[in-house]
Amino acid sequence: MRTHYKTDKIEVLNFGVSWAFSAYSLVNFELRGLDFDPDLVIVYHGINDLARLGYPDFRGDYTQSTKDLDYPYKLLQKIPAGLFRSYVFSVFSGLIAKNVFNITQGDLSKNVFVDSVKSRNKLAGISIYKRNLSNIGHICNGRGIDLVLASFAFCSLTHPKAARALSIMNSIVKSVAEEGNFIFVDQRKLIPPECGKYFADNWHFTNEGTARMANNFAEAIIKSGTIDKYFNKQNESRRLN
Secondary structure, eight states: OHHHHHHOOOOOOOOTTOOOOOOHHHHHHHHHHHGOOOOOEEEEOSSHHHTTTOOOOOTOOOTBBOOOOOOOOOEEEEOOOOOGHHHHHHHHHOOOOHHTOOOTTTOHHHHHBBBOOOOTTTTTHHHHHHHHHHHHHHHHHTTTOEEEEEEOOOOSSOOOHHHHHHHHHHEEEEEHHHHHOEEOHHHHHHHHOOOOTTTTSSBBBBBHHHHHHHHHHHHHHHHHHTHHHHHHHHHHHHHHO
16 A cells, blocks of 8 residues: 555554454454544454354353453462562463463463353354444444455365354445445455465465455555545645645
């Protein structure tokens, strides 16, 4: 995009978080993303939400599949603050956390998500997925921010049941884009489902897949003309000055 517009005034901020789902992105956008005053937001979700759906006790805040980090804070309060600056203490406390309290740094899936028996309705709660995307759209509309939504791309080896569920979710993303008049990028259609070439596994991209995805977003944004208005404003301001 910088090459196309011949400028270095385009900045991209990555708010992607491993294992995050649409409810997390909604809150993260409201409480952190808006502080950066973005002109355009790209939302790409799919498999992480699918992994949270289908629970018989599904709740709109996804707490049926998440838990609070049960860390021994009361114990830590009794430890002198000076010890926390010690490398030896850091290594020692890490070993205790891992082997005694079953807490592993960086392993969000192990620390936060819980195992539960899913119901036969694998898409229970799917309306919440649409709600979360729509609410991100409402925030963008209220703030004058352009929104880009995308279908979720996956490898041809993806389990048939998961593939069908993701296809249903992709149709929901498209409907939200159409209802809100947002930019829609059909990554599922644009990225060939070639495992090994574009996908490292069922849904995580290789470097080539990542580049393909980025180009698809850039081309759609350029084609929409949504960025042009910002440069037009800058050019108009220069002429007035």
